[in-house]
Amino acid sequence: MLKLPNLDDRMYEQMVEAARKQIPALYPAWTDENAHDPGMTMLEMLTWLIEMQQYYLNRVTEANERKFLKLLGVMPRGAVPASVEVQFEGVAAKSKLPRGTKLLAGGLVFETAEPLLLVPAVPDKLIVATDAGYFDYTASNEGRNVSFPAFGAKGEAGSRLYIGFAEPLPTNQLLTLSIRLYENYPIVPVQDSEGERIPSAKLAWRMFGDDGEDRPADWRPVDLRRDETNHLSQSGKLLFRLERPMQPKVIGPATDRERYWICCEVVEAGFELPPKIEHVAFNAVTAFQHDTWSLMEEFDWDGRSGQGQSLEISHYLAFFGALRIQVRTEAQGEWEEWSEAGVLPSEVPEDKRKVYALSRNDESKTVRIAFGEEVGGQAPPDGIGRLRVICHSGRFRDQRRIGAGNGLPHQRCELPCASVVAEAFRLQIGEKDPISGEWLWYDWHRVEDFDRSGPDDRHFLLDPLNGIVLFGDNEKGMAPPPSDEPNIVVISLRSTEGVSGNINAALIQRFVEPWPDVELVRPVNRTVAAGGRAPETLEEAKLRARTELQQPATAVTAEDVERIVLNTPGLRVARARALPLFRKGLKQYPADRSPAALSVVVVPYSESPKPMPSRGFMETVRRHLDKRRMITTDIQILPPEYIEISVHAVIVVEPSFKDETNIVIRELTQLLQPFDNKDGMSGWAFGRTVYKGDIYGVINRIPGVSYIQDLWISAEGRGFHKDADGDIQIPPYGLVYSGEHDIELISLTEL
Incomplete structure (x- = not known):
């Protein structure tokens, strides 16, 4: 933003004095400059008008600022309601909660975002099955803020999550299963309702039951109507129907009792971050802190x-x-x-009667509105x-x-x-x-x-x-x-109360006006409400306008491309590198170039030492970038090429440092890593050659190291080559990670 100039920089007395000094040059015959002279009176009056104009020109009022913001397409935002997941406990019989059901947290009203069928079903067994065996995580689901891996540590194909119930779930009813994932990672994905995320893995939901054709009970697909979790890539709800009755089965230890199960299986692996579940619940719905009058x-x-x-x-x-x-x-x-039928007098002709009739369904909590012949009126x-x-x-x-x-x-x-x-x-x-x-x-x-x-x-x-x-x-x-x-x-x-709606857990405790069906039902929020914001002030709107103007809307430069990719909605993108005029296969880049090509290397956030993006991850990035690219640009999204670097060194050290090999290995591991670590060290730059000088510098800075007697580097991977000096040159889209280091420490007293 340009610095605003001070337009009111001259005082009244200064302007009068400057005008007096110009009189001899402009009007030599004007010799009477005293206050009684009419000319001086006019001069002082005009100076006063100029001074007033300067004063008002220098003032930018709130109304002016709002007009300027409007020209930029920015208006101060209103209050935003908080939202939270509410679970209903103590459900003894099946009943229906209509959309907009009002709940109370102290003096704040929350309303449910959609209708919910309450069923007397509570998940009382959660089992994860992987190649390593069966693992019971029921206790983790009952605790607070304790997560467990939904499909094991790696989320491999064939892994299953079993959710067991003591009683069978009703058939031909729209059921809701809420799944809250652990999401407290260093990188928070951008939330954008217009963003479309392609799931990294493919899941299939099934239930154990029969198909009504005298066949033995087996795993049958459920009728999945909506998957807000997007194949367990985010927290959300599953809306599904069971078309056939459930049958009991024993999952896990043979000594366990029979239960009724639904199952989620990994059909196609590819998770960058295998999902960790914090809580699985039936009878849960999203509620917003607002009061609809x-x-x-x-x-x-x-x-x-x-x-x-x-x-x-x-x-x-x-x-x-x-x-x-x-x-x-x-x-x-x-x-x-x-008018409602029965209000108009009977002598009004039916073809002129503008009436309707209402009927309320206590079971579904819906209202039917009828017109026409059914109520003796016109349609x-x-x-x-x-x-x-x-x-x-x-x-x-x-x-x-x-x-x-x-x-x-x-x-x-x-x-x-x-x-x-x-x-x-x-x-x-x-x-x-x-x-x-x-x-x-x-x-x-x-x-x-x-x-x-x-x-x-x-x-x-x-x-x-x-x-x-x-x-x-x-x-x-x-x-x-x-x-x-x-x-x-x-x-x-x-x-809405905006930011005041960001309440703590367990504060939603009752309905505003309970009715007989829900007198014994207890609403509770297991997590804090979030997302509520106070109305935006003018200063906050101005700051947002400055920020938005600095954000690229079109991918013109390489920096624009990287910034857009890092802000892909729904993804945790740890690093991105744009390579203009590069296409995979060029050997002498940047000397050799591919016209109109743009390659973008993406690294997802992961707990793996070699984070690799899935096909869904890269396709999501491509679609997001395709809407913002230059029309003449041909975009290619690439995964990084990882090169394993192993260091072999003979180091002369102080006698007290003789057994500290692990310190040297730790420093080398922190240097040779694909992305930033918690100690503040930056990840290895894309395509940067691994010089022996880098290794010498890291080792020589370690206290206790006297000098390096011998050192060489080896590498494993594709696309690299070792030059005559022993340095490892990696491809432009390559990154390094630490391999097995062979470090030998020799004490000065042993020489």
Whole structure:
């Protein structure tokens, strides 16, 4: 960013004195420079105007800064709700939690992100089977922050994770299994909803049961509907169905009892980091720290006679709260509110009755809305986004009308809550039809400012922090039309406490309003809630703008390419090296070059001494980089070529250092490593020759070493060669790692 110049750098007295000194040269006949002279009065007045202009030019107000940020495409962000996984314990019978179920943690409200079927099932046995045998990790799953390898230390093909239950799981029901992985690694992957990660390994989920055709019980595939874990590459949930009944089986020691099992098997290996599981749970769902006061959802409608005469909605507010239906007209796109059947007088003709009927299903916690002949009325007209369902809590029934339009400029209305989620806020203003006298409702749209608003634009501003709505002045944005009744209505409203929602574990303990099905069920969060952020201040937005401007959006230079690759969403990329005009196979690079070629070497973070990226890993990097490359560039993603370096040395040392061979080996191991270590030493540079001088320097710096009597280097791998000086030259995409070192220490007293 450029340094802002000081435009207000001259005082009033200095400017007056400078002007007086120019009078003799510009106007020699002007000899009276005293204060009583009218010319001096004019000069002082003009100087005062200039001084005031300098003062205001030098001031950049908050409004100016917001406009400048808007030109850069940056606006201060609102509060972000925290999220946490909530597990439900004490489930004695099957029941359904609708989406948006409200939970309580102290004074904070959390809401479930999706519907959940509660089943009386608890994993009471976890066994990992590898070539080395069966390992029981049930105790690790019951503890906190104790992880275990899901498929052994290497995650090889054929390894299995068995999850056992005392009772069989229900069939033909959408079941949810939550898996939380250990993710406390030095490199945190970038989270981006648009990023597509190709899994490094392939897994298959099965259950032990029969197929209903008089065949013996065997492992059958489950109907996997959604895998948020992406083949156990991240924490998430599995949504699946069992099409056949489960059968009992003994897994592990023969003395163990029979259980009902589901199994996850590694079909195709390739994990850079074999997954470690911290907790496996049924009856778990993600909850966000926000409180929905009113919810609006739109539906398409295809209501041909005999078909599509109803719709179903599943939400906590729809089932336990109040519900209203709006239908968009075909004329101007305004919305009409229909009435619930039984409200209109019976003398209204059926073809004119704009009614609907509600029925609630206690088992599925859904609401069915019926139209047309079924309820003795007309059906809504067909169309996309034709129906709108508005449901709200009981306390919001009388608070949803926030004011009546007065027709005056800059009308303000206060919301019943602060800390509003701006993206979820929707507003309508009603106008009475002059002919029928019925209310017609028009959507008004939230804008950041009225700069581009005209007198006919239904726009408003929202102050989410304080919960204030501001309307225009009939020149920049329409003012709400005057009304004798409250006609400004909120149809969608959600509040959040932002950073305050980052609560500790075990603070979510009950439902806000429990109902009979869940009176004995206990919600609990085993981990801390995270992700909640306070509203972004102007200074934070300016800092973010500077950071984003420095980040490359297009891969132009080699540094741009490396930075983009290191920030590939969902991956832990430890190192990246861009090689312009290089293609694998060139022998004399950079003397020989391949036009339009770009090779990128990627090293994943791993606990292996030779981290190798899988095909899925490299394909994910390629797709991410392909969207940002120069159109004339041909990209090739390469794994590193590892060269094993072994050092053979005869070293003369002090007598007290005679038995410290391990110290020399440790220093050599820290030098010859593919990436940075915890001691702060940088990894070996890509393609850098291993000089004997590097080895001499490391050994000679060790306290107790007198001198090196003899030293030579050997190497194992592909693509290297040893020159006449004994140095190891590795390929441009090569890295080194430490092999077996042969170190002989000779005491000075033995010479």
